[in-house]
Amino acid sequence: MIRGILSILWLVAGTLPAAASVATLAFWSTVSDDDKSRWQKEGFDVVAFGCDADDAACIVDGLASLAPAEKRFLITGADSSGAVARLYAAGLKAETVSGVALMRAHGVQDFQVALPADAPKLTVFVEKSDAGTDVASAQNLVAAFRRQGVTSSLKFFDPQMMEATPVHPGVVAGISHFMGYAPQSELLMKLLTANELWPHLGHNNKGFLGETAYLTTKPMTDPVRTFLLRHFQQGPHVGKQWAFATYRSFDLLAYRDAVAPGTKYVSFRTRFGQFMAFDLDQYAAYGPEIVVGVDDETNMYQLAWYYWNDLMYSWETKVPNISAKPLGPALVFTKPVPDSLQLPFRQRTALHLKGMSFSKDDPLAKMKSYPENIQTIITKSNECIYCHSIEGVGGQNYHLNAYTAQPQGGFALALEDYSDDVMHAFLFNQEEVARKVGLSPNPIDPMLVQEFHNWVSALKKPE
């Protein structure tokens, strides 16, 4: 278990602190009296333009009639999606409207107009229970605006929040945050901020996309789709943002044969600091390829969800920021891989071209000298070596700060570097350690844990 965020949690329904500078919430068409008084109670001015959903010119007139100095936010529904695009295309600037919130959205076709650098930010709210096609359509619009340089994000409400009257406290919190007012719950504020910031941070898979000789677009097959959707297991609604109808495939074998002919092993060091290596010749028959794009999305790091841990390390009080879990480019196989050859899931995601290398010798060869039970634990049942190093071989896993895309703790240290107490507690009292840090336990088979403890303790002893 990871403390799952996956959507906005509406834990707190309190009123907001009185706003220092009042903002205007401008409704495209109408607003009920109940809702109006609710927003006014929050300290916002409320106007309704009474425009038809598709009438952008009416909104231009309405905005012109408002006092010039005010901070304003425009709010409307899916039927205005096209008109909102036209408003932006006509040069809408942040000095006129600070932001536009769409309650659901339809995709916008051919949205190719260059927009001013100071175009207002945009957010689309959907509900977790919305049909996949509707969520994907809203995400299409968000992505189209983002490609034009607009700060844009998609956020999830819980089911039936958007229809509630008077307006649901969660909706009040979500829109207030968008307007720059912090909801009382610090966690909620951080989550909403992560939703806005992460999509605009630097991570991308341009390295793979630059290798055009090895790329083809393919229709998605059921096994590939099922594999990719595992990333969203803890919050399937997040995965609804993409149709998973086609994918861009990077031909791993052809690439290896071109850049490192005669090598056998491929190693991946992921953007999470995880490490994996395997004999590519052995897996060649199963059609290894790397998914570097899904549908129209060319940045696999946009396929992300957010979570938090309570502590970085059980022996410290430091708390990490909200973390992002992007899928990133992922290794898949076009043919079924036998059970005995299954590779771990996480280490096959968040791949990048620079983190990939080829060698004649097995980078994990050192492990072959370890007792068989130990090898099973560290590579198969508990997979320690892919996240922690052991005698200089393995990963150094960490979390990705959702605000900065930089690595943040807790870092997975070399197994030799943990104190006896920490290792002992991890092995024999893991539920408690996991609860304290806020992570999923990964217990070792009780029949083998003592053997593992002896072995790992001996690693530390000088020869």
Ligand code: HEC
């Ligand atoms: C999926 C990656 C992953 C795997 C697999 C994994 N670890 Fe970790 N481990 C981490 C990370 C990351 C941390 C740092 C704490 C955190 O998660 O933020 C950590 C923390 C720890 C800690 C310190 C916990 C504390 O007290 O704070 C120990 C000890 C540890 N791991 C041992 C192991 C051993 C032994 C195995 C295999 C049996 C293993 N880990 C498997 C990623 C992993």
